[in-house]
């Protein structure tokens with residue numbers, strides 16, 4: 001029997017396995033998909049270009065992720081933080097976006113006695129922020145993928161007060177060979193040790209009372225149930241999966257309670273490949289990000305600048321992403337192109353002539369993700385931080401939802417939480 005059983009081979013599960021294997025601790029990983037990386041998934045769209053279906057950006061020069069890139073000699077580029085907005089039938093520069101967000105963030109109260117939803121926060125401060133409200137809502141829904149009725153002021157206040165580290169004055173980057181190459185690098189390091197991985201093993205049940213925690217997994221290739229056990233169990237799974245797909249026998253009331261404090265955000269991204277970069281003629285400045293009224297579907301778009309490629313990505317976050325994730329893919333594409341037509345002032349027919357292909361993955365309907373990334377809900381008595389401690393002494397959690405501050409919901413946060421779960425186990429061995 002291996003010492004540690006890890007469920008999930010996303011960034012957090014792999015980072016946990018790497019820390020354990022570096023310390024000479026044997027582990028076993030069960031992964032439902034036939035690939036590593038989870039919500040990181042890079043596709044080779046053409047011989048010269050790759051496209052991300054999940055994570056794309058590195059938010060902040062976080063040491064963990066930058067070290068990993070450097071160890072594996074993977075290059076990364078600075079993001080061109082230049083934004084244009086279609087307003088009053090013109091494309092205008094958006095200036096001071098982050099400063100405006102910061103102005104509203106300054107009103108968040110991390111010590112508020114009774115937590116409230118972000119919707120209630122906006123109502124309470126409506127007079128002070130009247131001109132900033134639309135921009136702030138588009139930040140919360142678009143960037144944080146939040147539902148304003150579910151997101152809590154306390155949780156957001158805690159995450160927004162943390163500084164994002166910079167490298168040479170830059171804080172947003174993109175891994176150039178694609179995010180999956182980062183996961184492959186991590187996986188290579190682990191494979192060299194005694195770690196075993198079983199793909200296409202969907203964990204359905206967690207037997208919490210066993211002396212050694214155990215799981216029941218469906219071997220998807222053989223359509224056969226199998227039991228696995230180890231002295232320590234790490235559930236490196238998305239919150240949506242923990243909340244609705246796993247059967248805990250007997251239930252762990254503490255876990256159920258703590259999971260209620262974390263919400264799953266939804267996001268839908270579609271990357272379009274066009275015959276040419278028609279957007280370059282829209283502005284004299286390089287076109288990096290394009291925006292339109294957040295009431296439109298897919299109000300945010302971006303290019304792959306500073307590289308000049310024929311790809312444009314459409315982004316919808318928040319409750320509207322959840323709503324449209326239930327439409328047919330062709331309808332989602334139609335909605336996105338309708339918005340692009342408004343942003344570029346090109347007819348739908350003209351856009352269709354440029355169209356070559358599109359790339360999308362529906363993370364909301366994906367049974368092994370059930371959404372994009374997490375945020376803190378309205379705090380009740382229990383804090384989400386309870387998730388960072390073991391359950392029944394030997395069941396640990398890992399994943400982006402366990403990370404704090406600006407790391408929450410990110411690849412960096414997932415890597416860190418996996419390492420931390422492993423370190424806690426190592427202290428007990």
Ligand SMILES: Cc1cc2nc3c(=O)[nH]c(=O)nc-3n(C[C@H](O)[C@H](O)[C@H](O)COP(=O)(O)OP(=O)(O)OC[C@H]3O[C@@H](n4cnc5c(N)ncnc54)[C@H](O)[C@@H]3O)c2cc1C
Nearest residue numbers: 008010011012032038039055056057203399400410411414
């Ligand atoms: C559209 C989108 C855009 C994003 N953009 C960014 C970005 O730009 N920058 C950034 O830093 N982050 C971004 N993120 C978030 C980032 O991808 C995640 O925070 C991170 O990858 C999560 O890693 P994880 O290990 O916590 O979870 P996951 O990557 O989800 O790993 C969990 C693993 O568990 C497996 N699994 C699930 N259920 C079972 C089961 N029952 N049995 C066995 N295995 C199971 C899954 O297949 C998966 O491999 C984005 C996410 C999405 C969806």
